[in-house]
Amino acid sequence: MDTMRILIFCLCVLPTAADLYSQSVRGTARLACSDSLAELRKRKVPLLENANTVFAFGYRQVAGLNQDPVLIRFDSGKRTYCRTDYETTQAEGRIYGLLLAGEDLYAVASLVGPPGKADQDFRRFARKGWMRDSGKGSPRAAIILKIKAQSGDVESAAYLTSVKEDGNSNSVEVLEMDLNSKGLTVKANAWLSPRMTSRAPMQCKGKEPYLQTIIFTPDLSKTVDSFAERCVCCE
Numbered sequence: 001m002d003t004m005r006i007l008i009f010c011l012c013v014l015p016t017a018a019d020l021y022s023q024s025v026r027g028t029a030r031l032a033c034s035d036s037l038a039e040l041r042k043r044k045v046p047l048l049e050n051a052n053t054v055f056a057f058g059y060r061q062v063a064g065l066n067q068d069p070v071l072i073r074f075d076s077g078k079r080t081y082c083r084t085d086y087e088t089t090q091a092e093g094r095i096y097g098l099l100l101a102g103e104d105l106y107a108v109a110s111l112v113g114p115p116g117k118a119d120q121d122f123r124r125f126a127r128k129g130w131m132r133d134s135g136k137g138s139p140r141a142a143i144i145l146k147i148k149a150q151s152g153d154v155e156s157a158a159y160l161t162s163v164k165e166d167g168n169s170n171s172v173e174v175l176e177m178d179l180n181s182k183g184l185t186v187k188a189n190a191w192l193s194p195r196m197t198s199r200a201p202m203q204c205k206g207k208e209p210y211l212q213t214i215i216f217t218p219d220l221s222k223t224v225d226s227f228a229e230r231c232v233c234c235e
Contacts, residue, residue, distance in 0.1 A: 024048075024097060024098060024099035024100075024106075024176060024177050024178070025046050025047070025048045025097070025098050025099075026046070026096060026097040026098075026175070026176065027045070027046030027058075027096065027097075028046065028057070028058045028059065028094050028095065028096040029043070029045035029046060029056070029057075029058040029059075030058060030059060030060070030061055031045070031056060031057075031058045031059065031060060031070045031072060032060060032070075033070075033072065033079070033082035033084065035056070035072070036079075037054060037056075037074045037077050037079075038077075040056050045058065046058070046098075048098045048100060050100060052075055052076045052077075053073065053074070053075050054073070054074040054075075055071065055072065055073055055074075055098060055100070055105070055149075056070075056071075056072040056074070057069075057070065057071050057072070057095040057096075057098050057107065058070055058094060058095060058096075059093065059094040059095070060084055065092050065113065066090050066091070066092065066113075067092045067093055067094055068084055068086075068087055068088055068093055069084075069086045069087050069093045069094055069095045069109050070082065070083065070084050070095065071083045071086070071095060071098075071105075071107065071147070071152055073149075073152065081151070081152045083152040086109070086122065086125075086145070086154065087109070087111065087120070087121045087122055088116075088120045088121075089113075089114075089115070089116025089117065089120050089121050090113060090114065090116055091111055091112060091113030091114065091115070091116065091121070092110075092111070092112050092113050093109060093110065093111045093121075093122075094109060094110050095107050095108070095109045096108060096109070096110060096174075097174055097176075097177060099177045099178070099179065100149065101179045103148065103149055103150065104146055104147065104148065104149060104155070105145075105146075105147040105148075105149045106144060106145065106146055106147070106177055106179065106184060107144075107145040107147055108142055108143070108144055108145075108174040108177065108186075109122065109142070109143045109145060110140055110141070110142060110143075110173075111134065111140070111141045111143060112138065112139070112140040112141070113138070114138070115133075115134070122143045122145070122157050122159070125145065125154045125155075125156060125157035126143070126156070126157040126158055126159055126220075128156065128219075128221050129156060129157050129158030129159065129220050129221060130158040130159075130199075130216060130220060130221060130222055130223050131158055131159035131160060131161065131199065132158075132159065133159055134159050134161055134169055135159075135161055135168065135169035136167070136168045136169060137164065137168030137169045137170070139161050139162075139168075139169040139170050139171045139172070140171040140172070140173070141159055141160065141161050141169065141171070141172065142159070142160040142161070142172045142173065142174045142188065143157055143158070143159050143160070144157060144158050144160060144174075144177075144184070144186065144216065144220055145157045146218070146219065146220055155219075156219050156220045156221070157220060158216060158220040158221075160172050160174070160186070160188065160195075160214070161195070162190040162191055162192065162193055162194050162195060162201070162212075163192070163193050163194075163195060163200075163201035164192065164193075165192065170190070170191045170192060170193075171190075171191045172188050172189070172190050172191070172194075172212075173188060173189045173209070174186055174187070174188045175187045175188055175189060175211075179218065182215050182224065182225075183215045183216055183217050183218060183224055184215065184216040184217075184218055184220070185213065185214075185215050186213070186214050186215070186216065187211065187212070187213050188211075188212050188214070189209035189210070189211060189212070190208075190209055190210050190211075190212040190228060191208045191209050191210075192204060192208050192210075193210075193231070194210055194212040194214075194226070194228040194231055195214075195226060196226050196233045197214075197222075197223040197224070197225065197226045202228055202231040202232060202233045203231065203232050203233075204228065204230055204231035204232075205230050205231075206230045210228045210229055210230055210231055211228060211229045212226065212227070212228040212229075212231075213225075213226070213227055213228070214226040
């Protein structure tokens with residue numbers, strides 16, 4: 001998978017608390033901390049809105065293929081914070097999905113390229129995560145981040161990749177997230193082969209990608225279920 005498809009699957013005012021856990025926005029855009037909310041609206045970038053609070057997310061272009069993830073919060077039209085420090089290596093990193101759940105945000109980021117220092121990328125947040133790095137190879141890894149909405153600080157994280165026939169990691173593209181009584185349910189396109197909860201590969205048939213559903217505990221330290229269309233497991 002050489003390019004990432006960009007799709008907004010929901011862009012609207014957030015619902016009441018009773019429906020909050022199903023609200024999310026997907027897409028990505030080039031951002032700068034100097035961008036005003038009015039400018040972002042004019043450019044029609046993905047925004048997650050709740051009353052007077054608005055979150056913008058995407059990436060900043062550093063140099064060449066080097067991109068760093070960006071998360072911006074606005075309150076009453078004024079910028080509250082702009083976080084560009086989640087991943088600052090030479091890799092290509094973007095945030096391309098966001099879900100608001102009470103006082104927490106769940107963000108999904110992509111990362112592709114050579115790994116840099118662990119204290120400069122998502123690995124420092126995933127020390128207790130279900131997967132703590134992207135593994136061997138050069139996949140387009142997905143990283144799920146649990147973030148404090150008030151400050152933008154990351155609470156925890158987990159990597160999500162699939163497995164190639166040679167055992168190296170393969171690419172995953174998250175399509176949607178939903179926090180419910182089962183946990184954080186993530187649906188994703190996985191290229192051969194999706195991982196079971198043990199992280200071992202499933203056995204799949206037919207053309208890839210495979211639509212995977214994987215359910216994380218809210219702190220992202222474990223998975224409670226994982227299955228995919230046209231794939232068989234079990235552990």
